Amino acid sequence: xxxxxxxxxxxxxxxxxxxxxxxxxxxxxxxxxxxxxxxxxxxxxxxxxxxxxxxxxxxxxxxxxxxxxxxxxxxxxxxxxxxxxxxxxxxxxxxxxxxxxxxxxxxxxxxxxxxxxxxxxxxxxxxxxxxxxxxxxxxxxxxxxxxxxxxxxxxxxxxxxxxxxxxxxxxxxxxxxxxxxxxxxxxxxxxxxxxxxxxxxxxxxxxxxxxxxxxxxxxxxxxxxxxxxxxxxxxxxxxxxxxxxxxxxxxxxxxxxxxxxxxxxxxxxxxxxxxxxxxxxxxxxxxxxxxx
Amino acid sequence: xxxxxxxxxxxxxxxxxxxxxxxxxxxxxxxxxxxxxxxxxxxxxxxxxxxxxxxxxxxxxxxxxxxxxxxxxxxxxxxxxxxxxxxxxxxxxxxxxxxxxxxxxxxxxxxxxxxxxxxxxxxxxxxxxxxxxxxxxxxxxxxxxxxxxxxxxxxxxxxxxxxxxxxxxxxxxxxxxxxxxxxxxxxxxxxxxxxxxxxxxxxxxxxxxxxxxxxxxxxxxxxxxxxxxxxxxxxxxxxxxxxxxxxxxxxxxxxxxxxxxxxxxxxxxxxxxxxxxxxxxxxxxxxxxxxxxxxxxxxxxxxxxxxxxxxxxxxxxxxxxxxxxxxxxxxxxxxxxxxxxxxxxxxxxxxxxxxxxxxxxxxxxxxxxxxxxxxxxxxxxxxxxxxxxxxxxxxxxxxxxxxxxxxx
Numbered sequence: 200x201x202x203x204x205x206x207x208x209x210x211x212x213x214x215x216x217x218x219x220x221x222x223x224x225x226x227x228x229x230x231x232x233x234x235x236x237x238x239x240x241x242x243x244x245x246x247x248x249x250x251x252x253x254x255x256x257x258x259x260x261x262x263x264x265x266x267x268x269x270x271x272x273x274x275x276x277x278x279x280x281x282x283x284x285x286x287x288x289x290x291x292x293x294x295x296x297x298x299x300x301x302x303x304x305x306x307x308x309x310x311x312x313x314x315x316x317x318x319x320x321x322x323x324x325x326x327x328x329x330x331x332x333x334x335x336x337x338x339x340x341x342x343x344x345x346x347x348x349x350x351x352x353x354x355x356x357x358x359x360x361x362x363x364x365x366x367x368x369x370x371x372x373x374x375x376x377x378x379x380x381x382x383x384x385x386x387x388x389x390x391x392x393x394x395x396x397x398x399x400x401x402x403x404x405x406x407x408x409x410x411x412x413x414x415x416x417x418x419x420x421x422x423x424x425x426x427x428x429x430x431x432x433x434x435x436x437x438x439x440x441x442x443x444x445x446x447x448x449x450x451x452x453x454x455x456x457x458x459x460x461x462x463x464x465x466x467x468x469x470x471x472x473x474x475x476x477x478x479x480x481x482x483x484x485x486x487x488x489x490x491x
Numbered sequence: 492x493x494x495x496x497x498x499x500x501x502x503x504x505x506x507x508x509x510x511x512x513x514x515x516x517x518x519x520x521x522x523x524x525x526x527x528x529x530x531x532x533x534x535x536x537x538x539x540x541x542x543x544x545x546x547x548x549x550x551x552x553x554x555x556x557x558x559x560x561x562x563x564x565x566x567x568x569x570x571x572x573x574x575x576x577x578x579x580x581x582x583x584x585x586x587x588x589x590x591x592x593x594x595x596x597x598x599x600x601x602x603x604x605x606x607x608x609x610x611x612x613x614x615x616x617x618x619x620x621x622x623x624x625x626x627x628x629x630x631x632x633x634x635x636x637x638x639x640x641x642x643x644x645x646x647x648x649x650x651x652x653x654x655x656x657x658x659x660x661x662x663x664x665x666x667x668x669x670x671x672x673x674x675x676x677x678x679x680x681x682x683x684x685x686x687x688x689x690x691x692x693x694x695x696x697x698x699x700x701x702x703x704x705x706x707x708x709x710x711x712x713x714x715x716x717x718x719x720x721x722x723x724x725x726x727x728x729x730x731x732x733x734x735x736x737x738x739x740x741x742x743x744x745x746x747x748x749x750x751x752x753x754x755x756x757x758x759x760x761x762x763x764x765x766x767x768x769x770x771x772x773x774x775x776x777x778x779x780x781x782x783x784x785x786x787x788x789x790x791x792x793x794x795x796x797x798x799x800x801x802x803x804x805x806x807x808x809x810x811x812x813x814x815x816x817x818x819x820x821x822x823x824x825x826x827x828x829x830x831x832x833x834x835x836x837x838x839x840x841x842x843x844x845x846x847x848x849x850x851x852x853x854x855x856x857x858x859x860x861x862x863x864x865x866x867x868x869x870x871x872x873x874x875x876x877x878x879x880x881x882x883x884x885x886x887x888x889x890x891x892x893x894x895x896x897x898x899x
Contacts, residue, residue: 202723205748209715316543318736320743320769327746327773327899336722338747341715410743411712412736412769416540420710455716460707461679463716 205335206452212341214448218441219348220403220421221428222355223396229372229435230392233283233295237302239418239425241397244306245271245404246413247314250321260321260405261343267401275397276390278302283393284386303418310415318414326410344406351402352441355395359437368392372435427471433481442483443470529572530565530831532557532821533592534602537609540580541709544735544763545810546605549627550575552807552814553602555799566822567831574598578609585609589616599832600825602817605810607631607650607681614642621835623842625820627813631681635862641842643859645816645852646782647867650685653780654730655868656883657756658693660892661728668894670727670753674703676717676741677732686758686780687732694728702726711737718744725750731757739769746773746899753895754778762809762872762879775877776896780869783812783854784881786889791819792853816852823850 220242227235245267252263282302286294328339359365370378371388379385407413424447432443447467455463474481534553537546557571565571574596578585585604592598593616603626604613610629617624618641625643630650634642648655661670673694677687684706695701702724705717718741721729729745729752731738738760760766761779770777785796785806795815799807807815824841825831827848849858857865871883873893880890 202719205719205723206716209719213713213715311539311543316539316547317765318544318739318769319765320739322768322771324771326743326771329747329749336748338744341747412739414543414736416543417712420712452716456720460705460711460717464708464711 201334202456203453204333206456207449208332208335208337209341210449210452211445212337212345212448213452214445215345215348216341216403216406217424217428217448218444219344219351219399219406221425221432221440221444222352222437223399223403224425224429225432225435225437225440226392226396226399228429229437230368230396231279231283231295231389232292233299233393234292234426235299235396236296236422237299237306238396238400239421240303240306241271241274241400242404242407242421243413243415243418244310245401246408246411246417247310247319247404249405249408250319250413251314253321260323260408264402264405267405268398271401272394272398275394278397279390279393284389303422307415307418314415316415318412320412321408323409338410340410344409347402347406351399352437355399355437358395364388364391368395424467427467429481431470431474431482433483436481436483439481439483443481527569529570530567530600530825531572531574531596531598532600532602533574533576533589533596533598535576535578535585535588535592535604535609535613537580537585537605538575538577542580542605542609542734544765545628545759546580548808548810549605549814551803552627552811553818555802555807555811556815556818558802559795559798560818560822566825567829569831578604580609582608582612586612586616589613593617593620593622593833597833600821602814602821603627603629603645607634607685610634610642611637614639617641620833621838622833623821623824623838623845625817625824625845627817628810629682631685633681635864639863640846640861641838642863643820643845644863644865645820645854645857646813647854647857647865648782648869649864650682651689652867653686653758653869654690654756654871655693657778657780657871658690660871660883661694661699661754662697664894670699672700672702672724672726673728673730674705674721674724674726674752675701675730675732676703676705676707676721678711678734678737679706679708680732680734683732683734683758685732687730690730690756699728707737709734709737712740714741714744715747717741718748718750721745722748722750726752728752728754728756731755731760733757733760735760735763735765739766742770742773742777742899751898755896755899756780761874764805764808767874767877772877773899774874775899776874776893777899778871778873778882778896781809781872781881782869783807783809784870784872784879784887784889785812786881787853787855787887789851789853789855791851795853812853816854816857819852820845820850820857823848 227233249260249263253260325339329336367383367388371385428444429440432439451463451466557573561570576588605628607629610626614624624641675687677684738757756778762781767774824845827844828840830837849856870881872879873882875890881887882892
């Protein structure tokens with residue numbers, strides 16, 4: 200019983216992290232129908248920057264967010280304006296896979312060149328610290344990562360729902376031509392949308408670095424599950440992706456008990472297949488990118 | 492007949508001579524034209540991808556060895572020259588790399604890559620061309636079951652035997668303090684799993700109950716749920732058949748669940764200099780099998796440690812040592828055979844010599860059975876007072892085994 204509860208707690212924490220890591224992917228797809236293979240490479244880049252920051256300054260890795268979030272926003276706008284915007288609209292989705300695949304390789308190669316292939320982990324005094332919750336252990340670092348996820352996702356939600364920029368962004372997602380007719384500068388908005396997505400990668404990468412060992416090729420292990428999450432959640436829906444991430448995270452952790460790690464890992468892909476067969480538009484997002 | 496024709500015939504004759512010389516090349520180095528250039532050694536290593544960490548260690552070891560040999564008059568009086576390709580930790584790639592090295596680059600000798608998964612396909616290619624294949628890191632049972640007669644593992648023991656000294660020490664404990672239950676977590680990798688299975692078999696036979704036996708795919712990065720299972724079992728002993736990041740992540744996850752075993756042993760990771768940086772002070776008491784210690788007093792080891800430390804500023808670890816050992820073994824074979832060239836005859840001579848002889852290396856004297864298994868066991872190291880100390884076997888002991896281990 201305690202094992203089931205412990206696994207449930209771990210699953211929720213992991214699901215929260217997954218939701219944060221996948222948030223950017225849904226934005227790129229929602230705004231511009233871009234499949235961003237390089238998202239997880241940027242997560243690892245942010246994780247490396249957090250590691251380098253802590254090793255150089257001795258300060259907490261979370262403080263690196265002050266630099267990385269704006270940096271990644273600008274980087275995102277640049278990637279969109281200089282690279283993605285140049286793809287032909289007719290083949291955008293397919294070509295964006297190739298383009299961002301190349302970006303991912305470039306990021307990985309640069310990381311390997313600058314930081315070497317050595318596996319790194321941020322030395323944290325509280326890496327093993329934990330809280331007791333009804334007999335289950337909750338690791339402090341996982342709780343912080345979960346907190347970062349909640350703050351970021353709620354912030355994103357509010358930004359999209361309440362602000363004028365959010366309205367313009369949603370309008371751009373829903374109908375680009377109509378948005379333009381209403382005076383929305385859709386090119387600029389698309390750039391900002393991309394920047395916003397990459398800014399979530401800065402937060403996600405830092406959250407990831409708190410509790411994992413990082414190395415340049417780590418991103419290949421992440422992109423598959425993250426893609427599965429946004430498809431199951433409904434492409435383009437931040438809330439849908441968050442729900443899917445939680446369900447898949449909990450499901451994987453619980454299945455681990457009877458099935459073992461190898462089979463539990465296939466759960467993501469099984470969910471992906473089932474989604475594509477039964478409900479290709481995703482379970483929680485409704486029609487493709489129609490609402491948030 | 493004009494001059495041009497004469498030239499042509501002359502050129503033809505010269506070409507034929509060269510061809511003949513090429514075919515029957517590989518006479519001993521002192522014997523003239525064929526053996527004057529450098530000895531070219533081909534290697535493929537996982538410099539990127541999953542095994543990039545140990546792969547680079549092996550690369551440093553090979554390069555240090557080559558430099559050392561060249562400083563000291565070369566091999567058979569010739570300089571050695573390494574050609575190192577990157578196989579990206581990919582088993583298809585590694586076979587193609589050796590194919591290229593032997594076939595189109597025409598190297599004289601080959602050295603092995605890192606890790607069982609890459610060694611087997613690479614050794615296959617080497618065997619097809621009749622090449623001697625000495626390798627620094629393929630220790631799993633599978634390597635030696637393929638019927639390779641050209642393969643030699645340049646380390647003291649195969650994976651299954653890595654924990655032998657630890658098993659003996661546990662079984663020799665008095666009944667009252669001896670652990671009663673054990674949890675095993677092993678990567679689905681022939682080497683990593685082999686180490687854990689070797690210990691599991693011995694402990695299980697002696698009545699130490701296996702309460703968790705998890706196998707996880709190599710791409711696993713989240714160890715929360717595996718750690719939950721182990722913590723829930725409250726096993727006295729935790730054994731990890733691990734590489735690097737998996738061990739680090741598993742240890743942190745176990746600490747987060749406040750699981751405190753009496754004994755914790757992990758393969759590979761604790762021998763890595765990055766390990767204490769990642770784990771911090773909580774390394775205390777962690778055990779690991781190791782094929783190498785810089786303090787060992789084998790004659791060539793001191794020279795190796797001095798040379799390597801001068802070059803790199805730090806003492807070598809196991810990966811560098813195994814690479815250096817590979818160099819020593821191949822050099823011994825080439826010296827004994829009096830040749831270092833790709834001809835079947837020369838390669839066969841070297842293979843036959845290694846089957847019948849012992850080689851002194853930085854990890855001690857090595858000799859092999861007919862399948863290339865080295866006939867030794869690994870040392871057991873433990874973090875004692877923040878330092879790596881050899882604790883088993885008794886004759887190599889630098890510090891006493893700490894049991895039960897302090898809380899992490």
